Amino acid sequence: MNDAAVLPDPTVGIVSPADFGSIENLVPLTTGQYTAGSLILMISYGAHFAFILYFLWSSFQVAPRYRIVTILSAVVMASAGLSLLREFSTWETSYAFVAGMYQPLSENSTFTNAFRYGNWTITVPLLLTQLGIAFGLPRPELHKRTLRMIIPAILMIWTGLYGQFGETGDWSRLNIWGVISTVFFVWLIVEVRGVISRGIALSPAELKGWPKNIWWYFLATWGLYPIAYALPQLGFTGDVVVVRQLLFTIADISSKLIYGIILSRYVLRRSALEGYVPAAEALETSPAGSAVASSRGD
Ligand code: RET
Numbered sequence: 001m002n003d004a005a006v007l008p009d010p011t012v013g014i015v016s017p018a019d020f021g022s023i024e025n026l027v028p029l030t031t032g033q034y035t036a037g038s039l040i041l042m043i044s045y046g047a048h049f050a051f052i053l054y055f056l057w058s059s060f061q062v063a064p065r066y067r068i069v070t071i072l073s074a075v076v077m078a079s080a081g082l083s084l085l086r087e088f089s090t091w092e093t094s095y096a097f098v099a100g101m102y103q104p105l106s107e108n109s110t111f112t113n114a115f116r117y118g119n120w121t122i123t124v125p126l127l128l129t130q131l132g133i134a135f136g137l138p139r140p141e142l143h144k145r146t147l148r149m150i151i152p153a154i155l156m157i158w159t160g161l162y163g164q165f166g167e168t169g170d171w172s173r174l175n176i177w178g179v180i181s182t183v184f185f186v187w188l189i190v191e192v193r194g195v196i197s198r199g200i201a202l203s204p205a206e207l208k209g210w211p212k213n214i215w216w217y218f219l220a221t222w223g224l225y226p227i228a229y230a231l232p233q234l235g236f237t238g239d240v241v242v243v244r245q246l247l248f249t250i251a252d253i254s255s256k257l258i259y260g261i262i263l264s265r266y267v268l269r270r271s272a273l274e275g276y277v278p279a280a281e282a283l284e285t286s287p288a289g290s291a292v293a294s295s296r297g298d
Pocket of ligand 1: 080119120123124156157159160161177178179181182185222223225226229252255256
C-alpha cells in the first residue's frame with residue numbers, strides 16, 4: 001500500500017492545521033482538478049517567460065528616458081516566471097496518483113503559496129517604480145513618491161505572508177492579519193492615487209486618459225489578491241484549490257504582464273509625441289505615413 005494515500009488528520013495528534021501551510025496539502029484532487037491546476041501554473045510561467053522577449057524588443061522603440069520602464073517589465077517577467085516555475089514543479093511533486101485520485105503530501109513534500117509572497121517582495125516595488133518613471137516625474141519627486149509607495153506595499157505583503165499560514169483552519173490568524181494587511185493596502189492605494197494624479201498633470205494632452213484608466217485597472221487587478229487570500233474560508237475542496245490558483249494567475253498576468261504592455265504602449269506614444277523618431281515610426285500605420293517612410297527609403 002502506498003502511504004501517500006493515508007493523510008495525517010490535521011485535527012488530532014502532533015500535527016496542527018497550521019503545520020499544513022496551504023489548503024493544497026489537505027484535499028485530494030480529481031484528475032480533472034489536478035490537470036487544471038498544472039495547466040494554470042504552466043500557462044502562468046510560460047506567459048511570463050515569453051514576454052521577456054516582448055519587453056526587451058519594445059525597449060528599442062521607446063525614448064531613452066523611458067527605456068527603463070520596459071526593461072523593468074522584462075526583469076519582472078523573469079523573476080515571476082522563475083517563481084511560478086517553482087510553484088509548478090512543487091505542485092507536480094506534491095501529489096501522487098493513488099486509487100483514482102491525486103493525493104497531496106506525496107513523498108512527504110508540501111505545496112505552498114508562500115513563495116508567491118516572497119516573489120511579490122521583488123516584483124511589487126518594481127511595478128510601482130515603473131509608474132513614476134513612465135509618468136515622467138522629476139527625479140527627486142520620483143524617489144520620494146516611489147519610496148512612499150514601496151513602504152506600505154512591503155508591509156502589506158509581509159503581514160499577508162504571515163497571515164496566509166492560517167488558511168488551513170486558523171481563521172482568526174488569517175482574518176486578523178488580512179485586515180492589518182488591508183490597512184497597508186489602503187495606505188498604498190492613497191499613495192498610488194497621488195502618483196496617478198501627477199501622471200494626469202504631466203501627461204501630454206493626448207494621453208491624459210491613460211493614467212485615469214491605469215488607476216481603475218490597478219484597483220481591479222490588485223484587488224484580486226485579497227480575494228484569493230480569503231478564498232480558503234469557502235471550504236477545503238478541490239474546486240476551491242483550483243479556483244484560487246486560477247485567481248492568482250489572472251491577477252498575475254493582469255498586474256504584471258498586461259500592465260507592462262499598457263505602460264510600454266503609453267511610453268511609446270509619449271516618446272513619439274516628444275519627438276523621438278523610432279517611436280513615431282513604430283506607431284506609423286497610415287498609408288500616407290507608410291508612403292512617406294517608403295519614399296525616404298526606410
Ligand atoms: C494580501 C493579504 C490580504 C490582504 C491584502 C493582500 C494584498 C495583496 C496584493 C498583492 C499584489 C501583488 C502583486 C504582485 C505582482 O507581482 C497580501 C493578499 C490586501 C494587493 C501586484
